[in-house]
Amino acid sequence: MLPVNISADGHLIDLVLKISIGGGIVIGIVSFAIVLYMIFKFRRSKNPFPLQDVPPLLKKVIYIDFAMIIFDLVLLVTSSYAWAYFYIRPIDKIKKEALQKGEKYVEVNVIGRQFFWTFIYPGEDGKFGTSDDFKLANVLVVPKNYYVFLKMTSGDTLHSLFIPNVRMKYDTIPGRTTYVWFKPTAEGQYDIACAELCGSMHYSMKGIMIVMEEEKYKEWIKNPIYNSEDIISMYEFKR
Amino acid sequence: MGVKMKTTSKGEEHNSHPKGEEHNSHPPYVKIYVGLLVLTVLSVVISAIVHREYAPPFVFTISTIKGLLIALYYMHLKYEGRIIISLALIPLVIFAIILFIFMPDILSTVKQ
Amino acid sequence: MKAEGVREVEIQEIQIGQEYEKVGIPFQKIGFWIFLAGEIVILGGIVASVILFRLSYPHWFEESVHTNATIAFINTLVLLTGSLTAVLSHQSAFSYNWGKAQLFLGLTALCGLVFVGLKFVEYSREIHHGFVPSRNVFWMSYYTTTGLHGLHVLAGTLIIFGVMLYIKKKKVPEAVENAALYWHFVDIVWLYIFPLFYLT
Amino acid sequence: MGGSNMSGEHHREESFIKRYIFSTDHKVIGKQYLITGIVMAIFGGVLALFFRINLANPGFLSHEQYNAFVTLHGAIMFFWVAMPILLGGFGNVLIPLMIGARDMAFPTLNMMSYWTFFLSAVILILSMFVPGGAFSGGWTVYPPLSANPEVLIGAKWGANLFLLALAFEFASMLMGGVNFVTTVLTMRVRGLTFMRLPIFIWMEVIASLVFLFSVAPLIAGALMLLLDINLGTHFFRVEAGKAGDPILWQHLFWFFGHPEVYVILFPALGILAEVFTTYARRPIFSYKTFVYANIVAAILSFLVWAHHQFVAGINTISALGFSITTVLISVPFSMSLVVLGLTLAGGSIRFTPAFLFGLFAFLMFIIGGLTGLPLGAVASDIYFHDTYFVVAHFHYTVFTIAVLSSLAGIYHWFPKMFGRRINYTFGKWHAILTLVFYNGFAFPAFFLGLAGHPRRYYSALELGYLQKYQWIHELMTISTVLLLATQVVFIFVFFYSIFAGEKETEPNPWESTTLEWLAPSPPPHLNWGNFAPLVERGPYEYAKNGKDIDFIPQGRLVKLKGETAEK
Known part of the structure; x- marks a missing residue:
């Protein structure tokens, strides 16, 4: 869908686009998978009484936060470089x-x-x-x-x-x-x-x-x- | 059976003002008033002596002193708890944010 | 939270008035301070924008000479006196001397009316000399800030009249305190407007 | 539970007017907000329908009508639908009930807040019929377009009334905010310490405080803009030799704008927390993380606003700073979403309509949040700014908040508010259809954004590189038509169920633990009669004890003794 890039330095912006959208899709798919898994595994008919505690495997899901932090930092570094390259350097x-x-x-x-x-x-x-x-x-x-x-x-x-x-x-x-x-x-x-x-x-x-x-x-x-x-x-x- | 609980009587029902608990040591209001008048006259005198362009630092520090006097003693912020003091300070932080973060853009171009 | 050593489970009945968490701050005071916090940021927004305009507009000083500093000086004294009478009314309200509280509130309201009157005189003279808001940066900022502040002084006076009527029936000291707080807030804002437009 | 015998208590003798029109009972005011919000939602939806039809086949509307409808749609959906329903409606009805109070701290102020809001809605609708037409400069009211009447049609009286309506709306929400924070601080029932508060209450208080501190600079800005339009001052208009700066308005507006979107997000997260815990029968994954993460996010939300102006001429180094804070604010929100998600782990989930809406809101908000990163990263925003990617992003966040989460809240608390029940199967189909049509409208917009389709375009046929995407516009319009149809059907069912729905005698139909479910539904005047709740444990005591009951209510009703408060 992206129009063809004819600018010599446009690849920098395309890189940031790919990272931000690609990373978003990956984390989105992982989160969707986890939520849908939980919906099917813990529905009332299959699990009539709630468990006393969260199953240990699912406790690992909090690592999504660290994945988000790393993804944020990578995104920030590339986008800041691209922005500085285009707009912070004096004309x-x-x-x-x-x-x-x-x-x-x-x-x-x-x-x-x-x-x-x-x-x-x-x-x-x-x-x-x-x-x-x-x-x-x-x-x-x-x-x-x-x-x-x-x-x-x-x-x-x-x-x-x-x-x-x-x-x-x-x-x-x-x-x-x-x-x-x-x-x-x-x-x-x-x-x-x-x-x-x-x-x-x-x-x-x-x-x-x-x-x-x-x-x-x-x-x-x-x-x-x-x-x-x-x-x-x-x-x-x-x- | 219905208990007619008047909502307007909430003053007594809960958290109403504990009788006579604060300002037993009344700050010297009249003295502070005289101090404020003196400071006002002082700021007018300074602005008359010093050239208008260099007056702001002096005059605004005097205003801040007067503001603190009024806030601490007249508004009793000196005796207030954490919640009220934070409600008074957060607006000043917002004022500082607006002033300093807008500054690079508004002053970036000298107007023609 | 234990109720005086009795385990919560045993409590069957509670005295009316005891069924709330104790917070120690009257709800009128918290409510009013929240409202005041909003007001401070509104006037703060205007003053901050005006300061930014002043810094970006070099010949602000030639314009500020035309403002009438004497009337402004008198107004400052009027507001400070109003602050004194406001705090005295607050003090007498909390020592339940309602006659004195009414008196001092009346004096504060009087100061408010004097302030607004002087403001009216000052504006009419300036507009007569042709300093209209759309003239340049100084005058538009001057009219916006002092005009909004003047409206707030008027609002403060109306609040004081309202509280004077209110405490005739209901002896609630917090109402007088809130009126005094509003007056002090309006006074502090004027302390910064006065030098910004008149002295420098 | 001794709650049932209170339903016989009769109200004080009040005229019909006092009891329903100018009532100071927080529940009646809450319902008034809710119903006004829903009516305005339909009005905003019809406006959207008009300009979507115009996008599918341009020429349906005139240029000014198109811009005016886009402006009004944006403003209505934010200030006259999301704010009243999430803050005014749910806040007023639920805060006193959930903390065991009898009414708000300032009941008359609360009544005035609704009627100021009603006045603002009337003024906004009037602004469409003034000479010069409705304001058509975008809901962000950017000068110099909005500041000089001669440049924009409808800028004179349309803009005046638009800003006046906004000012009244802010005044009403400020009055509400004062009420909410004071009530929660001073009128919590005994035993209800801050760490035992239900999360919905935390969220309403944080939302009210963030709104209180963020709206004021915009009120100052609106005053300056009104003077610009009417008195010829030039705060934001640029004339040779006179200082005036459109960038100042953008700063003042977005200083308010971005915390504003978090103001409506917090109550929505609160609703999701209540809905997930109730229907998954599980306590929230970690109470402290959720509350502290949202407090940090509230504070950080004051430092992110300029990501709306990366390419609007602000200082490029400060733009970098704002990009850093914008991308970092995704961390506290991802923590609260993970906590919400893990509330489902180990539960026994009941798929009631309220849960379906909550689940769909949660999933769609994941998409909304993640698509915010390409806009927060400054380099990709060069390409994406003011394109349909932004439109898709904020529909995935704001539509999720204002419609999906609110509907979850409506279905969850409908028995408590009206003492009746909405038909379950209709509720489920309503949720599924809304999800499908909403995605049919919002998801293709991402691809339009990737293609570089600028927003607020009357028609896409002018530009060569956009003509081939006209079929996407037609698809989005069809989805919008179907989406609006489902919501109109819901409106009929909603009002029908209020009066003729199946009676709900059970005060706690969902077996939830928070205090509002101790009161009978609908709760009488002053909520608890001559009883008062006494809180003994945290809000989410699910799955704690043995096999038979999987929840323990947060508190119990205790008889009040002593003379009645009639002094």
Whole structure:
């Protein structure tokens, strides 16, 4: 059911998902088995008078508590590492590390407004505030294998940028800037949704993230086509 | 046969106030009152002398002293049992939680 | 728990009034302190939010100059006097001198009315000068906190009037104690509001 | 037991109004809460039915109606169904009976608490018909959506009445809480020390105290929000140059929100403890562990709230701290669930309807608790926040508490409250059908959550990656329709049994040990007449002595001598 993960570091979040849900299923099945066993073994017809004491074997069931504690600690360690990796490290430190590793990155500003996303691109020179900046509504075009840094704010009320395929979600708050980053590794189109109730058309605040090859991206950024359909047809994406 | 037990007479029935058991040593109320007035005047004087920006630490410690005076003597918290004192202290813990755990978020961005 | 050395099994009859566990704290006091704990956290929530706003709003000081510190000072004295008369009424109630208790309660109620009156004067003057709640952070916090506190002083005064009527019929000292406790609570909260808005 | 001859005692001459409408008898007030809670549950259920039909085929409702119904469904089910039934209803009826008291400590305050609650329910229903429509900003009332009337339809008067209804509801529950804690502290009958209290009483007291200390910051927040809406202040609205912070509201709301869900969980655990011990004929596995684990959980519940805001812009390091406390709070609750589970070990279980509901509630709560961990672990919450996984998680916890455990309590104490009996076979089928349809609705929501389906969506057809899950929405809607149908049938049977059900003359039909079963059912005014219970042992003396009787009542009735209290 989980959408395919195209983010280079999305596997961290997938790992935490697997641990938390997998562990939950295991402990759930064990608990269900024990309860159903007790129901059948100690029903009135089979056991007309209650025993004076709990059978010793069942006293071992209290070890489920220790299993829960261990499961909690394992879950905490992995999820804290993943959270720190994504959100606690300062943005400029991540940029420096990316540059040291020879990776390149792009920056996009995002403004969430009632019922559409505005993506502001720095244009060819990569600097904001220059004449070649341009805006796209609901379309986020990013190069493949580049780090993408999103600087987000909101124009009116709370929204939340949610791109399931890169396992990333963060609220946009009016009056504050929030930062989010990811590194897409697979070409194609991916859905963007709004995950925080923002009014009556909250459900239709959808966008498209288009991940392109590096050369196509450079070609596109020179004279940006605004309409997402044309971008798709121009750069022959498979649906 | 029906016993008409008035519920409102519960005062006598159970756990009613044991006659004259506390405040036999009445704290000096009037003295405390005068002390409170002096402290009020003191805090006004301090806030006038010291620049407004540096006055808070002094002025709020004086307020806390006055608050303790009233709470311990006027509200008789000094003579109360564990239950009542904990009922008075838990709200202060909640106040501290709200103040200190909200602080990093509310102060995180200097407002434009 | 043994009842005076008699084994529980033998007890066949109990004196009316003896059939409860002894806790030693009158139920009115516990009930009122629980209610007061809720009130403290309500006003605590407002004051904590206001302190957070103050710390995040640099020019709080230029605004607090416009508040009228003299009226606030008089109000503080009024509340402290009210506290004195409240505790004296509590003391006389527990020594069963109901005349004195009524007198001191009346004085406390009077202080309450004076406080609310001065508050009304202060607000009307400030609004006249154009300091409305929606002006900026200081004024909205000022009106919310002092307004809510003023309502609580008014509520305290009404409670005192109610208790004055109540103890005419039922001589229950705890009722006077609860009225005094509420007044002291309202007074302590003012001790923190006064410097927060007027002095600094 | 000398309880039977008291049923002849006649009440004091009271007018019909005083005795039934403005009665100060804790049992009548408890029943009033219970019946209002059940009626509101049907109202909330019908709202859910409407927006579920809309999810199955969008266009059935308008966008604002959809959001308004979701908002009202959430708020009603929490504050006007779970709280009144679990705290108001069972608390009022059972606390005095279980501790041997004649009535609550403050009877008139108790009567006022119900009528304040009734007023809040009326105001909430009125808020649907004000100009601008009902409030449609989510039951969490997040600003700036709820704070500026021009951004959200129904934010002006709808929000005002919504917050006013909430304020009255909190006031009524505070009055109830004061009553509960004072009664249990000061009016326990002789011999009933704290360590002999039935667990249900412990749970009600812990719930009332947690509610008392957690609700106040939200009352402060609601006042600030009301001023934001009406006086143009900007506590939570963001305007250039003026400090205002939506995050402050989220903190204030969830500081209350999370302890609130534990406030309704504790009475439900109390009901499960009573039901499991009575029908398995076994004392609780370990009394001290259960009580202390829940006290620790109550204290810890004040430090977990920000797991609702991991991705809402709070400081990321404090988010880590909250993730640690959130995941660790699962330890005390798993201890209490293990203690509950092991109460069944070695018993001779009677499968009455009450036990079936209790067992299903216990099993479903295991699923609810375990699915809380993926949301508590901060990294997985990045993906799961505000998706249907959260919807499934809290339906597995709150529905289990508000419906399954309450129904277990209703079936268990119905003979005591009304002196009648609900038909057993209907009860069993009601339990099985409710379990099946409830799972049919809630379980698929986990898969929608895994697929990343955001919550509060008017329709799933807009987003490409969700269109293929429309059949799950249809399945969930069908289950909701059937679930609501079974509950409506239960309502008819419930009200029918109150008046025309089979009479229950036996004061202790389930052979339980706690004090309320010593009083005749339904207990007369002032419960014990000229007798008073005297407690001699712990609450769960099951399977202690020889073969013939497998339980010893906690206390016995003792004649009261001396002049009547008429001074």
